[in-house]
Amino acid sequence: MSKPKNKVKHFFRKDQAKKMVLRKPNKNIQDKSARLKEMRIPEDKIAPQRLQKILASSGLGARRDMENLIESGKVQINGKKAKLGDKVTSADEVKINNRAVKLIFPNRLPEIILYHKQEGEIVSREDPQGRITVFDRISPIKNHKWIAIGRLDINTSGLLIFTTSGDLVNRFSHPRFAIDREYAVRVNGQLTQAQMDELVMEGIMLEDGLAKAARISERHNDNENSKNFWYNIVVQEGRNREVRRIFKYYKLNVSRLIRTRFGPIAIPPRLKLGQYYKLNALETEYVLKEMGMLEYTPGRFK
Structure with missing residues (x-):
């Protein structure tokens, strides 16, 4: 039976930061903000994404694992062998081990x-x-x-x-x-x-x-x-x-x-x-x- 890994001990108190409290903005600003938050960016307007990054963010594995797959020649973009640093858009077809994968592009405002x-x-x-x-x-x-x-x-x-x-x-x-x-x-x-x-x-x-x-x-x-x-x-x-x-x-x-x-x-x-x-x-x-x-x-x- 393997021993549990030793966790780093914190020697200082770890209080989480408190959120700054503000008055609510007026209703017009609240409504605009709510609409903007729910909007989606059209796929053809999203900037190209690095292949290993979008594979990882699409839930296909850790970024390092995705980099290993690319380096081993198991990933294709539009029928051609991919390489590290390649960028893709929603119009590209990506395959891993000759099987098409669905990529999830960020289409909302970041936090x-x-x-x-x-x-x-x-x-x-x-x-x-x-x-x-x-x-x-x-x-x-x-x-x-x-x-x-x-x-x-x-x-x-x-x-x-x-x-x-x-x-x-x-x-x-x-x-x-x-x-x-x-x-x-x-x-x-x-x-x-x-x-x-x-x-x-x-x-x-x-x-x-x-x-x-x-x-x-x-x-x-x-x-x-x-x-x-x-x-x-x-x-x-x-x-x-x-x-x-x-x-x-x-x-x-x-x-x-x-x-x-x-x-x-x-x-x-x-x-x-x-x-x-x-x-x-x-x-x-x-x-x-x-x-x-x-x-x-x-x-x-x-």
């Missing part, structure tokens, strides 16, 4: 939630050290899996976005889209105007390449006698600890780092630390349009 991450939480599904992860805070979703868009290090708080759409994650995260990431930063010391200009105009060389700020401005001093200064900085990459390393380059230590905006989404002023907010259908449609993903917007095809 999006905004979470106000606290310091001390890690952005990972599991942690070998037993620390609290953001996924411990977020309630699971039926028939889907939450995906965190980007990461925040353990000592950074602020806006963390979760979604059920891998394509939306890619649109936010891939460097070619150059999506704004805005942070409020408190440092011990002060940048000169010349240093701020250098960051925006020329950039600075870090150990992993050139780093630039899209914008940077001084916010306010904690008090007249304090040596701490606050800055707003916007970067367009998701490199590891980039903002901290930028200030370290100027010999300034970051004591607080808060993400306040990611792309078109700013952290709601009423969203307290440890709380989350689920976007309604109209808000989700707005995000998709702002991110250039109109093919995922049912309202466009009324």
Whole structure:
């Protein structure tokens, strides 16, 4: 008889995040949101999907198993042997071991939630050290899996976005889209105007390449006698600890780092630390349009 696997012990209390309570929107907005939520995107308007991804999401097995099937030559698209990375639409015929399979394409709006991450939480599904992860805070979703868009290090708080759409994650995260990431930063010391200009105009060389700020401005001093200064900085990459390393380059230590905006989404002023907010259908449609993903917007095809 095999021994049960040892589970990682959590050394911190795991309280789930509380939902931010808002007043109900007016009836017109409620009705529009309800209609949009129930709409379906026409199949011919859905973007092509990676083969291994759509096979897995259609309930035919885990993605890794689907990748193995493709690599072993057992999957065909329109009579031709498929390969990893191939994309398919609803018009394509897909067979596994010469038997046609039914593919289920995502034809509804994805889910999006905004979470106000606290310091001390890690952005990972599991942690070998037993620390609290953001996924411990977020309630699971039926028939889907939450995906965190980007990461925040353990000592950074602020806006963390979760979604059920891998394509939306890619649109936010891939460097070619150059999506704004805005942070409020408190440092011990002060940048000169010349240093701020250098960051925006020329950039600075870090150990992993050139780093630039899209914008940077001084916010306010904690008090007249304090040596701490606050800055707003916007970067367009998701490199590891980039903002901290930028200030370290100027010999300034970051004591607080808060993400306040990611792309078109700013952290709601009423969203307290440890709380989350689920976007309604109209808000989700707005995000998709702002991110250039109109093919995922049912309202466009009324």
